[in-house]
Amino acid sequence: xxxxxxxxxxxxxxxxxxxxxxxxxxxxxxxxxxxxxxxxxxxxxxxxxxxxxxxxxxxxxxxxxxxxxxxxxxxxxxxxxxxxxxxxxxxxxxxxxxxxxxxxxxxxxxxxxxxxxxxxxxxxxxxxxxxxxxxxxxxxxxxxxxxxxxxxxxxxxxxxxxxxxxxxxxxxxxxxxxxxxxxxxxxxxxxxxxxxxxxxxxxxxxxxxxxxxxxxxxxxxxxxxxxxxxxxxxxxxxxxxxxxxxxxxxxxxxxxxxxxxxxxxxxxxxxxxxxxxxxxxxxxxxxxxxxxxxxxxxxxxxxxxxxxxxxxxxxxxxxxxxxxxxxx
Amino acid sequence: xxxxxxxxxxxxxxxxxxxxxxxxxxxxxxxxxxxxxxxxxxxxxxxxxxxxxxxxxxxxxxxxxxxxxxxxxxxxxxxxxxxxxxxxxxxxxxxxxxxxxxxxxxxxxxxxxxxxxxxxxxxxxxxxxxxxxxxxxxxxxxxxxxxxxxxxxxxxxxxxxxxxxxxxxxxxxxxxxxxxxxxxxxxxxxxxxxxxxxxxxxxxxxxxxxxxxxxxxxxxxxxxxxxxxxxxxxxxxxxxxxxxxxxxxxxxxxxxxxxxxxxxxxxxxxxxxxxxxxxxxxxxxxxxxxx
Numbered sequence: 001x002x003x004x005x006x007x008x009x010x011x012x013x014x015x016x017x018x019x020x021x022x023x024x025x026x027x028x029x030x031x032x033x034x035x036x037x038x039x040x041x042x043x044x045x046x047x048x049x050x051x052x053x054x055x056x057x058x059x060x061x062x063x064x065x066x067x068x069x070x071x072x073x074x075x076x077x078x079x080x081x082x083x084x085x086x087x088x089x090x091x092x093x094x095x096x097x098x099x100x101x102x103x104x105x106x107x108x109x110x111x112x113x114x115x116x117x118x119x120x121x122x123x124x125x126x127x128x129x130x131x132x133x134x135x136x137x138x139x140x141x142x143x144x145x146x147x148x149x150x151x152x153x154x155x156x157x158x159x160x161x162x163x164x165x166x167x168x169x170x171x172x173x174x175x176x177x178x179x180x181x182x183x184x185x186x187x188x189x190x191x192x193x194x195x196x197x198x199x200x201x202x203x204x205x206x207x208x209x210x211x212x213x214x215x216x217x218x219x220x221x222x223x224x225x226x227x228x229x230x231x232x233x234x235x236x237x238x239x240x241x242x243x244x245x246x247x248x249x250x251x252x253x254x255x256x257x258x259x260x261x262x263x264x265x266x267x268x269x270x271x272x273x274x275x276x277x278x279x280x281x282x283x284x285x286x287x288x289x290x291x292x293x294x295x296x297x298x299x300x301x302x303x304x305x306x307x308x309x310x311x312x313x314x315x316x317x318x319x320x321x322x323x324x325x326x327x328x
Numbered sequence: 329x330x331x332x333x334x335x336x337x338x339x340x341x342x343x344x345x346x347x348x349x350x351x352x353x354x355x356x357x358x359x360x361x362x363x364x365x366x367x368x369x370x371x372x373x374x375x376x377x378x379x380x381x382x383x384x385x386x387x388x389x390x391x392x393x394x395x396x397x398x399x400x401x402x403x404x405x406x407x408x409x410x411x412x413x414x415x416x417x418x419x420x421x422x423x424x425x426x427x428x429x430x431x432x433x434x435x436x437x438x439x440x441x442x443x444x445x446x447x448x449x450x451x452x453x454x455x456x457x458x459x460x461x462x463x464x465x466x467x468x469x470x471x472x473x474x475x476x477x478x479x480x481x482x483x484x485x486x487x488x489x490x491x492x493x494x495x496x497x498x499x500x501x502x503x504x505x506x507x508x509x510x511x512x513x514x515x516x517x518x519x520x521x522x523x524x525x526x527x528x529x530x531x532x533x534x535x536x537x538x539x540x541x542x543x544x545x546x547x548x549x550x551x552x553x554x555x556x557x558x559x560x561x562x563x564x565x566x567x568x569x570x571x572x573x574x575x576x577x578x579x580x581x582x583x584x585x586x587x588x589x590x591x592x593x594x595x596x597x598x599x600x601x602x603x604x605x606x607x608x609x610x611x612x613x614x615x616x617x618x619x
Contacts, residue, residue, distance in 0.1 A: 050426070052426045052429075052430070096603065099606075099607035100606075100607075103607060105606060105607075107425055107426060108368055108425060108426070108429060109561065109606070111426065111429055112368070112557050112558070112561050113561075113602075113603060113606050115554060115557065116554065116558055116599045116602050116603055117599075117603065119554050119595070119599055120596055120599045120600060120603070123592045123593075123595050123596045123599070124592075124596055126592050127589075127590055127592035127593050127596065242550075243550060243553075243554060244550070247370075247433050247436070247437070250430060250433070251430070251433065251434065251437075254430065288440075288441040288442075288444035288445050288546075289441070289445055290441075291437055291438075291440065291441030291444065292438060292441040292442055292445055294437055294441070295434050295435065295436070295437030295438030295439070295440075295441055296434075296438050297434075298430075298431075298433070298434030298437065298438075299416055299431055299434035299435060299438065301434075302420065302427050302430055302431040302434060303416070303419045303420055303431065306423065306427060
């Protein structure tokens, strides 16, 4: 799959603050698009193989809360907290994933087990309200009183710094997606998605292949959670964990296109642009009107355009690099 | 001291039983739809939310008697269930199963946002407070007793309908073999629509029972939805008796767990138990062996 498109986008975004200063607000939007684009890409690394997880809010929450708690409670730098949080996310992915794959929990059942997993994480966050602030959320202790850059605390006042961090992580995410796309793992998982027994009979270790891609996806998503927490300097159970976030992730990917490299990113750009333009157009006069339109569009997308925006566009242009394989 | 402790524990267990009755009713509607149409309505609890709003507005704003408000709510949500099937599920019936699950997730967002747009985010309640049944030191709210009793009667009704009537037999038959039944003269499209309306009606009845006990707000679906799915899955999706039993197991976890710790821990334990059960018996706790 082509490398040119993501690199060109990355170069264009990187030059943005230099060539065309777009102001704080638009910069903020671009950063959010990159962070969410990365999270959505992380989901589709496994989602495209029919492993439809409704539990990615859990991984995001573990990343975001893990790092913030370690920083606030123990004063542990996010640089050290991140590996711990990522390891926790990976462990959680194994605890949920291994039995699922071992006992062949797929389809509806897999979606509902992962849904329970994300609720467990959200409820634990709420229940530990003495530590986490419960539903009110929490703020990482600021380290920006001394100056605009606190490298040790991974806090930066300047949005430009975050633009480059988010851009780097996003590009890494897209390249990981590409690497998986070109790996043997992809063929193993596509085979397993169509017929597990047949795949196993030709030597595919189905459980291991699924677990590998799940852990990868979980660690990436947790990274997105850490990035989001450090950038926003605020975490709440509803914004980084829970069902709403899990569904948001799945739907943005469907809207953008699950089976193409930049589909999830297009989904992030599309959903954020939609939300923000509606917000600007109608203000807060009618709260949740954006959600109304968003929900309606999702229904229409799934019924009439299941390939998503980019998937459909590429199919129309007729340059599908490889035949899209539908999940079983 | 120990004696008082035990009384409160007993109260928690009894409340859990009553909650289990309502949960079983909620799960029944979802389970029926899954068993017959093979679709999970992720937005099921949002239908309940709309039913609760219907009762609230008819009763407090328009001053209709409560039974009338209940009847209208049940019919309205039954209609919504049929509409949901016709407009949203029918077009994706032939596509991948996971799309059917996700499309109703889109409906979840839509309904939740629609309720926020229409009603705002205020918590609303009927302003009724039924007394409690006091037995010794145990307090059981009548609203809960009433809800559990109604739920049991309704479940018995559905069971009789499925067992004793021609339509009920047809519905059970189609859930057993989707390919053969049309050859026997049953029209799946019509039966699906009917099942969706019954499922919606059960959601509407659930709404009537819940609005007596809880405030209604646009996000209330998220507090009942997940637990209802878990109950259905644990009972074995489509297995009505299993779902019934699983509801009581879950309710005990939440009620007794919430008694010993905090209410969230009750839910956490219920979900952890669910995940554990899934790993040991992926087809559900009460599924028949084989298939």
